[in-house]
Amino acid sequence: xxxxxxxxxxxxxxxxxxxxxxxxxxxxxxxxxxxxxxxxxxxxxxxxxxxxxxxxxxxxxxxxxxxxxxxxxxxxxxxxxxxxxxxxxxxxxxxxxxxxxxxxxxxxxxxxxxxxxxxxxxxxxxxxxxxxxxxxxxxxxxxxxxxxxxxxxxxxxxxxxxxxxxxxxxxxxxxxxxxxxxxxxxxxxxxxxxxxxxxxxxxxxxxxxxxxxxxxxxxxxxxxxxxxxxxxxxxxxxxxxxxxxxx
Amino acid sequence: xxxxxxxxxxxxxxxxxxxxxxxxxxxxxxxxxxxxxxxxxxxxxxxxxxxxxxxxxxxxxxxxxxxxxxxxxxxxxxxxxxxxxxxxxxxxxxxxxxxxxxxxxxxxxxxxxxxxxxxxxxxxxxxxxxxxxxxxxxxxxxxxxxxxxxxxxxxxxxxxxxxxxxxxxxxxxxxxxxxxxxxxxxxxxxxxxxxxxxxxxxxxxxxxxxxxxxxxxxxxxxxxxxxxxxxxxxxxxxxxxxxxxxxxxxxxxxxxx
Numbered sequence: 001x002x003x004x005x006x007x008x009x010x011x012x013x014x015x016x017x018x019x020x021x022x023x024x025x026x027x028x029x030x031x032x033x034x035x036x037x038x039x040x041x042x043x044x045x046x047x048x049x050x051x052x053x054x055x056x057x058x059x060x061x062x063x064x065x066x067x068x069x070x071x072x073x074x075x076x077x078x079x080x081x082x083x084x085x086x087x088x089x090x091x092x093x094x095x096x097x098x099x100x101x102x103x104x105x106x107x108x109x110x111x112x113x114x115x116x117x118x119x120x121x122x123x124x125x126x127x128x129x130x131x132x133x134x135x136x137x138x139x140x141x142x143x144x145x146x147x148x149x150x151x152x153x154x155x156x157x158x159x160x161x162x163x164x165x166x167x168x169x170x171x172x173x174x175x176x177x178x179x180x181x182x183x184x185x186x187x188x189x190x191x192x193x194x195x196x197x198x199x200x201x202x203x204x205x206x207x208x209x210x211x212x213x214x215x216x217x218x219x220x221x222x223x224x225x226x227x228x229x230x231x232x233x234x235x236x237x238x239x240x241x242x243x244x245x246x247x
Numbered sequence: 248x249x250x251x252x253x254x255x256x257x258x259x260x261x262x263x264x265x266x267x268x269x270x271x272x273x274x275x276x277x278x279x280x281x282x283x284x285x286x287x288x289x290x291x292x293x294x295x296x297x298x299x300x301x302x303x304x305x306x307x308x309x310x311x312x313x314x315x316x317x318x319x320x321x322x323x324x325x326x327x328x329x330x331x332x333x334x335x336x337x338x339x340x341x342x343x344x345x346x347x348x349x350x351x352x353x354x355x356x357x358x359x360x361x362x363x364x365x366x367x368x369x370x371x372x373x374x375x376x377x378x379x380x381x382x383x384x385x386x387x388x389x390x391x392x393x394x395x396x397x398x399x400x401x402x403x404x405x406x407x408x409x410x411x412x413x414x415x416x417x418x419x420x421x422x423x424x425x426x427x428x429x430x431x432x433x434x435x436x437x438x439x440x441x442x443x444x445x446x447x448x449x450x451x452x453x454x455x456x457x458x459x460x461x462x463x464x465x466x467x468x469x470x471x472x473x474x475x476x477x478x479x480x481x482x483x484x485x486x487x488x489x490x491x492x493x494x495x496x497x498x499x500x501x502x503x504x
Contacts, residue, residue, distance in 0.1 A: 052389055054388065054389065056301070077391040077393055078391060079391075080388060080389055080390065080391040081390060081391030082391075083389075084389065084390065085385075085386075085389035085390075087382060087385070087386060089382050090382075091380075091382035091383060091385060091386035092386070093383060093386065093387070093400075093401050094383065094405055095401065095404040095405045095408070096400075096401075097485075104400055104401075105390035105391065105392065108392055108396045108400060109391040109392055109396070110391075131488060131489060132487050132488050132489055133485070133487070133488070134488045135485045135486050135487075135488055136485040137481070137485065140484075140485055150386075153390070154390070157390055157391070
């Protein structure tokens with residue numbers, strides 16, 4: 001079961017002179033559901049964006065099944081089709097209907113037939129409870145609905161890993177639940193997920209590993225029980241106390 | 248001979264009706280074709296100018312794009328920075344003198360207006376492209392689309408929709424500005440009017456008619472463009488797919504499985 005999918009080694013990222021990630025080492029195995037937590041500016045989103053190269057690392061390596069994703073012959077588009085991403089601001093394609101949002105990648109990138117792509121899209125849109133809205137344009141549906149469509153769009157590509165970049169942070173509190181529920185079910189289904197989140201209940205109850213980041217370094221990387229009940233550092237304790245109080 | 252203003256107007260309409268119509272037809276034809284060609288030129292230039300290049304690209308690629316982009320910037324600056332009436336003279340007489348090209352005035356007109364419009368369209372289209380939220384590009388990239396696929400399926404459809412009003416602007420400007428082409432004897436509306444007026448030395452009467460024709464042309468075009476915009480936007484509502492009696496719980500996607 002411990003097949004290594006993504007390995008990050010000595011990753012460093014600078015924006016100008018500002019060091020955002022310092023010497024990050026990180027490993028994701030198949031089936032892992034990893035929550036990455038930490039306060040704003042701790043570098044957790046940047047880490048996620050480096051993993052699918054939306055941000056280019058300043059130094060260090062990232063391996064996908066042992067292959068360096070920054071090496072010359074590596075097909076970035078093929079890699080990205082296997083590592084999906086769900087954004088904080090949804091980023092549905094505004095010019096396409098809900099259904100076409102889920103079809104376009106399958107057709108253009110995976111070269112599936114329209115019929116096959118549509119069947120798959122309908123399948124996943126039904127799973128996230130959006131099958132009634134396939135003819136709607138993104139501007140016609142709510143934030144929670146958009147995020148569920150975005151998740152379906154990611155799933156349609158049959159990714160090996162799905163990255164979530166604060167998927168519920170831009171949502172009204174009442175819509176957080178519907179998206180969290182979809183993610184909970186995905187976790188149970190065995191999908192490998194890396195989730196940057198402020199939802200402590202998800203980190204504690206759903207994920208099998210929690211990574212706590214602070215000021216560009218990974219402070220703790222362990223099982224949820226350990227981090228929530230027996231945090232090793234003062235910084236972790238303070239952060240969790242603050243977060244849990246808020247919830 | 249008519250004695251009143253309206254008498255003359257009626258006289259010219261009767262005598263030169265076909266003349267005016269032919270001029271208006273040419274004006275419209277030149278501006279339609281040139282606006283479309285200019286749009287294509289502008290779009291192509293804008294797409295190339297917005298190709299992202301960074302230090303991770305190969306040296307050859309970086310130099311290639313630098314050079315091409317430099318040429319495009321020069322093109323835009325030169326054609327935006329000189330009057331079309333002067334461009335018409337330079338291109339029409341220059342092409343004959345330098346390369347011995349025997350362009351017909353009409354072909355020269357199409358070339359001049361297209362290239363001129365292209366320079367403006369390039370900046371309009373570039374504005375349209377960079378106004379699209381970066382998240383759209385990132386989402387397309389994150390499912391593995393190439394830059395080209397991202398452009399054609401996600402960015403350009405939205406950018407073109409957003410710049411439609413500006414394209415309409417250019418179209419209207421072109422209808423009016425083709426009048427400067429009379430300097431190279433293109434038989435467009437202004438040229439025709441000038442000939443008619445010169446024959447009877449009745450400038451006010453003739454150009455009053457010309458004025459009305461120009462306005463009818465531009466007004467019709469702007470109305471048509473509004474209809475096209477509405478059409479592209481599609482309906483405000485959408486059709487619920489499947490049964491409308493499905494209980495709310497299933498819509499929310501929590502009760503399945």
